[in-house]
Amino acid sequence: MGDDGHIEGGVAKLDSLEGEEKSKDMESGPFSNNIKCHNVIILTATNAVELDRQWDCLIELAKSNGILEQMDPFVSKCFATTLSDVEVAQPLSKLCAQFPDLYIGGYRESREGPLIITFEGKDLSRIEAASQSLCQKFHPGAFSKIK
Numbered sequence: 145m146g147d148d149g150h151i152e153g154g155v156a157k158l159d160s161l162e163g164e165e166k167s168k169d170m171e172s173g174p175f176s177n178n179i180k181c182h183n184v185i186i187l188t189a190t191n192a193v194e195l196d197r198q199w200d201c202l203i204e205l206a207k208s209n210g211i212l213e214q215m216d217p218f219v220s221k222c223f224a225t226t227l228s229d230v231e232v233a234q235p236l237s238k239l240c241a242q243f244p245d246l247y248i249g250g251y252r253e254s255r256e257g258p259l260i261i262t263f264e265g266k267d268l269s270r271i272e273a274a275s276q277s278l279c280q281k282f283h284p285g286a287f288s289k290i291k
Contacts, residue, residue, distance in 0.1 A: 216266045221275050223287040224258040232259060235281045243274045261287070 185202065189195035225232065232250060240248050246265040253260060261278065263271045279287050 218264055218266055219268050219271060220262060220264040221271050222263075222290045223261045223275065223278075224290050225261065225282075225287045226258055227282065227286055229259060231282075232261070235278060236261070239274055239278055242277070243270060246270055246274055248274065260290070 187195060187198045187202070189198050229250070229252075236248060236250060240246075243265075245267065246263055248261070248263055250259055250261045252258070263274050265271055
């Protein structure tokens with residue numbers, strides 16, 4: 145969590161909102177128009193300034209009532225390659241089976257552009273292991289790190 149109370153790249157989970165005191169807080173102020181269902185709150189801001197205000201209020205409310213549990217942030221690593229999709233498909237498929245806790249995907253930014261491979265998860269060491277495993281399956285220099 146940053147100094148300003150924002151969760152950077154993380155996931156927040158709300159505990160039960162049961163109880164009169166907690167629900168009164170949620171029914172007034174910047175949350176009166178938001179959608180609430182069980183442990184999910186959908187912020188209904190229509191612009192970035194409103195969203196920042198609602199987010200800051202949610203964080204402050206959660207701190208004072210103890211209804212917010214902070215989860216580990218997601219981390220990612222991206223590589224670019226000029227290899228074809230066909231060359232990369234089978235090794236990526238094997239990596240997905242070997243590292244089921246990671247999101248491993250590939251896409252092209254344009255028809256002619258490089259293939260972008262992404263690794264996302266909560267454990268940086270697992271991301272490092274998966275990316276090293278991919279790089280070892282191809283010639284040195286086949287992938288360049290972009291993030």
